[in-house]
Amino acid sequence: MDKLVLIIEDNKENYYLMRYLLEHKGLRVIGADNGWMGIEMAIYNNPDIILLDIQLPGMDGYSVARRIRAKDEIQDIPIVAVTSYAMVGDKEHALAAGANGYIEKPINPDSFADQILEYLNIDETRRDDEDPMC
Amino acid sequence: MLARFSLCLRAAILRSVRNTAAFRFLLFCMIFLLLILPLAATERVVNVGLYENPPKIFSDENGEPAGIFVDIMDAIASEQGWKLNWHSGSWEENLRLVREGRLDLMPDVAVTEERKLIYDFHENPVLLSWSQIFSHRDRDIRTFSDLEGMRIAVLTGSVQQRILEEIVSTMGITVNLILLDSFDEALHSVSDREADAVATSVFYGRMKAREFRLKESPLVFQPSTLFFVSQKGSNADLLDAIDKSLSKIKKDPNSIYFQSLRHWTPEAQSWGMPSWLKLSILLMGVAMGISVLAGLILKRQVRLRTKALKKANLEMEKRIEERTEELGFALRQAQVADMLKSAFLSTMSHELRTPLNSIIGFTGILLQGLPGEINDEQKKMLGIVQTSSRHLLSLINDVLDISKIEAGQLELHLSDVNLRKITEKTIGLVSLQAEDKGLKLDLHIDRDTYYIRVDQRRFEQVLLNLLSNAIKFTDQGSVSMICTSKDDNLWITISDTGIGIPKDKFDNLFIPFQQIDMGLTRRFEGTGLGLSISQKLIRLMGGDITVESEINKGSSFHIILPLHQENNDG
Numbered sequence: 001m002d003k004l005v006l007i008i009e010d011n012k013e014n015y016y017l018m019r020y021l022l023e024h025k026g027l028r029v030i031g032a033d034n035g036w037m038g039i040e041m042a043i044y045n046n047p048d049i050i051l052l053d054i055q056l057p058g059m060d061g062y063s064v065a066r067r068i069r070a071k072d073e074i075q076d077i078p079i080v081a082v083t084s085y086a087m088v089g090d091k092e093h094a095l096a097a098g099a100n101g102y103i104e105k106p107i108n109p110d111s112f113a114d115q116i117l118e119y120l121n122i123d124e125t126r127r128d129d130e131d132p133m134c
Numbered sequence: 135m136l137a138r139f140s141l142c143l144r145a146a147i148l149r150s151v152r153n154t155a156a157f158r159f160l161l162f163c164m165i166f167l168l169l170i171l172p173l174a175a176t177e178r179v180v181n182v183g184l185y186e187n188p189p190k191i192f193s194d195e196n197g198e199p200a201g202i203f204v205d206i207m208d209a210i211a212s213e214q215g216w217k218l219n220w221h222s223g224s225w226e227e228n229l230r231l232v233r234e235g236r237l238d239l240m241p242d243v244a245v246t247e248e249r250k251l252i253y254d255f256h257e258n259p260v261l262l263s264w265s266q267i268f269s270h271r272d273r274d275i276r277t278f279s280d281l282e283g284m285r286i287a288v289l290t291g292s293v294q295q296r297i298l299e300e301i302v303s304t305m306g307i308t309v310n311l312i313l314l315d316s317f318d319e320a321l322h323s324v325s326d327r328e329a330d331a332v333a334t335s336v337f338y339g340r341m342k343a344r345e346f347r348l349k350e351s352p353l354v355f356q357p358s359t360l361f362f363v364s365q366k367g368s369n370a371d372l373l374d375a376i377d378k379s380l381s382k383i384k385k386d387p388n389s390i391y392f393q394s395l396r397h398w399t400p401e402a403q404s405w406g407m408p409s410w411l412k413l414s415i416l417l418m419g420v421a422m423g424i425s426v427l428a429g430l431i432l433k434r435q436v437r438l439r440t441k442a443l444k445k446a447n448l449e450m451e452k453r454i455e456e457r458t459e460e461l462g463f464a465l466r467q468a469q470v471a472d473m474l475k476s477a478f479l480s481t482m483s484h485e486l487r488t489p490l491n492s493i494i495g496f497t498g499i500l501l502q503g504l505p506g507e508i509n510d511e512q513k514k515m516l517g518i519v520q521t522s523s524r525h526l527l528s529l530i531n532d533v534l535d536i537s538k539i540e541a542g543q544l545e546l547h548l549s550d551v552n553l554r555k556i557t558e559k560t561i562g563l564v565s566l567q568a569e570d571k572g573l574k575l576d577l578h579i580d581r582d583t584y585y586i587r588v589d590q591r592r593f594e595q596v597l598l599n600l601l602s603n604a605i606k607f608t609d610q611g612s613v614s615m616i617c618t619s620k621d622d623n624l625w626i627t628i629s630d631t632g633i634g635i636p637k638d639k640f641d642n643l644f645i646p647f648q649q650i651d652m653g654l655t656r657r658f659e660g661t662g663l664g665l666s667i668s669q670k671l672i673r674l675m676g677g678d679i680t681v682e683s684e685i686n687k688g689s690s691f692h693i694i695l696p697l698h699q700e701n702n703d704g
């Protein structure tokens with residue numbers, strides 16, 4: 001397969017981790033470290049899925065999600081929010097902003113890639129979250 | 135004329151005999167005349183003398199007769215049917231006219247033996263008169279000796295002068311008599327303070343007292359009774375009539391007699407008031423003064439009180455404002471504190487999880503051998519790193535959880551959860567753990583379907599916590615999860631055949647950071663938060679966790695949750 005994943009994440013290590021795991025599964029990965037660039041790249045590259053860190057500097061993840069949903073060219077791309085799940089309501093907030101699902105940090109390195117593949121195979125359907133506790 | 139009248143009358147009578155109507159008319163006329171004639175025949179004109187001696191008798195500003203005698207005379211005349219003719223003149227002149235028979239009556243004549251020889255007096259006196267000393271209002275004269283050294287005004291040649299001189303010489307006191315030509319002048323001199331007192335007739339003095347600021351003194355002399363007089367031997371009938379009328383009007387207290395007296399001589403000219411009046415006025419004044427004073431004092435009190443109240447009110451209001459402000463401030467502070475707590479927890483959560491992400495993540499990648507194969511030693515070591523980091527993550531989660539709960543920041547997302555599904559899932563998660571220790575793992579649910587209203591994630595957390603604990607503290611035997619319903623509650627009992635918990639440690643079980651055996655801490659890892667978090671979570675969901683245990687026999691932890699009828703069929 002030749003699916004393209006766009007990761008919008010400002011933490012270099014997190015990005016490296018996710019990218020390594022996904023590329024090992026055969027996915028192509030591109031990244032942006034802030035919201036504006038992320039939206040630009042989404043428009044330009046038309047990825048098959050966007051992994052969106054909620055805790056972004058500047059424009060936060062929710063706003064990015066909303067903007068993506070507002071743009072005709074990219075509004076159908078599935079968005080998976082990646083979040084520390086700090087506070088109550090983070091999940092609902094993410095889904096309300098337009099995410100199709102979310103993954104909690106710290107991610108499970110054993111199952112992360114499979115989860116993303118599932119999102120890619122089942123388009124735009126909501127999924128129950130996996131237990132993040134390892 | 136009378137003769138001619140009688141002739142006509144006779145003729146009329148004769149004529150009338152022949153005419154009955156005319157006769158009736160004539161009869162009427164005769165009766166009428168008979169009634170009139172006596173009256174007409176006895177209507178008498180009485181000529182009365184008048185001289186100037188107010189208020190007894192005088193001419194007023196219109197020249198009309200006025201005074202006490204005039205009033206009385208008028209009353210007598212109307213009763214007697216007299217027509218009065220007043221003749222104004224001097225005293226002497228009028229008396230002369232009386233002597234000559236040209237005046238019928240002269241009023242205001244004091245009876246003396248002398249005069250009785252000259253004139254006829256009637257019996258019933260008209261008025262009683264006397265002379266009296268009047269002083270200036272400011273002066274107080276009590277006795278004749280008080281007159282010592284005073285200047286006393288009198289009418290020249292008057293009876294007052296004569297009598298006063300007699301009294302003075304009799305008493306051996308010295309007075310300065312000021313002789314004046316009229317009573318008015320005499321009175322004036324007192325009010326002008328050129329004289330200290332005046333001797334005048336009581337009537338005149340009383341009439342003028344107010345005008346001249348005079349005060350009656352008790353010094354009186356020369357009393358006289360006053361009558362009407364007539365020519366000797368002529369008018370006995372007049373005098374009789376006067377007596378009759380007089381006695382009548384003097385008996386009636388509302389008659390002209392008294393009215394006239396009251397009118398012309400207003401009583402109580404003395405400026406000195408009777409003492410009882412003085413006293414009562416004084417008392418009244420005092421009473422009034424007191425009441426006014428009391429009123430003022432009260433008003434002042436009221437004013438002061440009102441002021442104090444207003445002040446107190448203002449102060450209260452000020453304090454209320456201050457308190458409200460303080461409360462508002464406190465509220466805002468609390469709100470800010472909440473926000474800060476929330477932000478803090480959120481930040482801490484994020485900050486703590488981020489490095490763990492890398493630790494757990496890359497360790498996992500290495501263990502998967504993705505960058506390259508690793509040898510057993512490396513695998514073992516990396517395994518330790520991974521376990522520790524997972525442990526660290528669970529600790530962080532616990533700490534964050536308890537912080538949230540304590541900060542009131544924990545919110546549950548309740549939903550209807552299928553009991554069987556959730557219990558089977560958690561049992562599955564710990565099955566490996568149990569297998570490793572050789573323990574049997576059971577699940578029994580007494581009904582097919584139970585739905586519980588819980589926060590799914592958190593409830594799983596609790597089940598896992600209790601199951602892990604059970605497995606951790608059991609070395610042999612079994613761990614079972616049994617779900618039954620009792621009354622309106624669901625009981626999930628997690629029992630083990632482990633080491634048990636001493637009864638005296640029961641109370642501390644659910645308290646944060648309390649481990650049962652401090653000595654065995656190393657063996658049983660954990661911060662001791664798990665149970666307290668679990669209990670708090672279950673309580674937030676409307677239930678509770680209780681424990682039963684026996685040393686070396688095992689423990690049973692009961693999760694009790696309310697069952698909602700509408701969610702459960704069976």
